[in-house]
Amino acid sequence: MSSTSNAPNLTPIDLSAHQSKHRENPSFLSRLNLRDVVFALLTIALFSYGALKNMQLMDIYEKVILVFSVLSIIALAWFWRPLQWVFGWVAVISLGAVAMYAGDLARGETGFGLKYMFASQPLVMWMSVLFILGTLAYWVGLIWPRATTMSWLGSKLTFAGLIAGTAALAVRWHEGYLIAPDVGHIPVSNLYEVFILFALLTTVFYLYYEEHYQTKQLGAFVMLVVVAAVGFLLWYSIERGQQEIKPLIPALQSWWMKIHVPANFVGYGTFSIAAMVGFAYLVKFVGMPFAHLPAAFQASYSPSGALPAVTDANAPQILAGMQAQHAKRTKTLTIVLWVLGACLFIEPMVFRKGITAEYLSTYWAMYFGTGLLIVGFILLWRKQLATRLPDFAVLDDIMYKAIAIGFVFFTIATILGAFWAADAWGKYWSWDPKETWALIVWLNYAAWLHLRLMAGMRGTRSALWALVGLLITGFAFLGVNIFLSGLHSYGTL
Known part of the structure; x- marks a missing residue:
């Protein structure tokens, strides 16, 4: 045809x-260079420490998923090096929050750093603010092309929002286990959590395309769908209070959730970009x-x-x-x-x-x-x-x-x-x-x-x-x- x-x-x-x-x-x-090798070794060391510390909470399937996740993170960060900075900052923020909690969830309400900066909910709020500001900067850069700094700023703010949101999910995962070992779970189980996941996956794929095609103009359009998700997320948490961590319902108490839901939302995110x-x-x-x-x-x-043809009389x-x-x-x-x-x-x-x-x-x-x-x-x-x-x-x-x-x-x-x-x-x-x-x-x-x-x-x-x-x-x-x-x-x- x-x-x-x-x-x-x-x-x-x-x-x-x-x-x-x-x-x-x-x-x-x-x-590959020395930085790539160092990143891989640090990633393996970090996940190995976490696995050894929580080995009793993992079954054989979850151990396999963990190994595959480590290899995937290393491969992705080698393929697209900006992810090394993203994962690095996420690790620093997440480990800092874990240290601040020191095994006591109540510190999230009493400590200034956790209450306003590094607990999962403040990090989600920072993610939302950064994504909104990044989108505005993208639009200013698109409307006024001479303001090239604004497009650059939009990209940096979006990267910062990606780091904050990813750290929020990591810290939220830890907070679940602080409530009780049987409450902790990967944070992809309800509408609140998967909207965060959707925003993050859509953003990271867009940022890759932004660098790959050497253009920042599309940030003004693609980030609109992320901001729309953020708008829903803010309403869902502020008015409905759905940010509370709850035990998994029986239907979701499966290791399949750890791989099925993220794969699904890669599809949702990239379809939204398209x-x-x-x-x-x-x-x-x-x-x-x-x-x-x-x-x-x-x-x-x-x-x-x-x-x-030019010579055509008609x-x-x-x-x-x-x-x-x-x-x-x-x-x-x-x-x-x-x-x-x-x-x-x-x-x-x-x-x-x-x-x-x-x-x-x-x-x-x-x-x-x-x-x-x-x-x-x-x-x-x-x-x-x-x-x-x-x-x-x-x-x-x-x-x-x-x-x-x-x-x-x-x-x-x-x-x-x-x-x-x-x-x-x-x-x-x-x-x-x-x-x-x-x-x-x-x-x-x-x-x-x-x-x-x-x-x-x-x-x-x-x-x-x-x-x-x-x-x-x-x-x-x-x-x-x-x-x-x-x-x-x-x-x-």
Whole structure:
């Protein structure tokens, strides 16, 4: 199948200018240096100490998971060196908090350092503030390109938020065991904890793409979905008090949770990145005049699939018709983007039972209103933003790679979930609502990848599909838990 009118083939465009230099190196191992070796040794030593200290609390499966986790951390930090600084600071903060607690959870309420800085809840608050400030800095840098320091600052603040949030989960894990050995568990068991995990995984994958493609402009778009998650997280902890650590329900008392949930949220995070990059792609498209579009896009409006020759007597009329088609299409897409943006921000509101006027008049009304203003601002500034966003080919490549990575991890998570179901329920698949919607999400992105790889789908069609995919993924994550009860419920709204 050839490329359709709304999916021009952009593959011939060279992306090497946008990619970081380390990809030119001949092999992975040839890049290793003394710092990499030291990091690996320190990581092994730290985890070995923790394992020896808590050996009695671990079964054979958890020991295997621990070894695999150590090897994964080392490999990832070797592959992308900024992670060495992230893991290093997380270790320093976490060990500092453990030392401050000194085995007494009550110190979290009496000690200044823990109460305001290094206990899990203050760290979550610092993460939230840093992510919000980082997003604002990204936007200032995008709107005023001369303020290059702001984009740099946005990246640094986002890295700091990543460190704070990761340390928060590590400290929270320790706090659970301070309550009681049978209460402690990996902090991925409820809605509060997995929203933190979602924000962190989305952020770390974005920061990798930021360095890999040498562009910071997308931070303004991608971090919006992280800030939206932070907004929900703040409401969930401040108004509902859901930050309290509770014992695991029987359905979650399994070592499968340690690998199934993180793999699942790698998928959710990268699918969200693809959606926001798709949004940026569409904003660039609707904001760019016909004359400035790549030739492949211009030719897609021609009945013949090619631009008219300069010597063609009918060229002016043909070009005028093509420009009119572009104007009509961008107008329609702008309306569609407004509606989709509104739906994405209203999605958490509809995932609550018993919505009342009082409920809508408070926090969530502000949440929804702010979302509409943000989407409206972006669309009003689409012409200015179009010139500042990365090339279409770069956006298309990031979108594809994010979905491809997410699809792999989501597939692994689904398979692991089937094994967990067999262990818990006695059968691999029972058409539980979460399983059914996980299959829908999987089929959605499988179809996206199939059409891209086999039919050459590119352009606005793939970008719009990626954006709509976030609505489907959002329902699979939140809506199923709230409306369709099952063993996968993380919490209620």
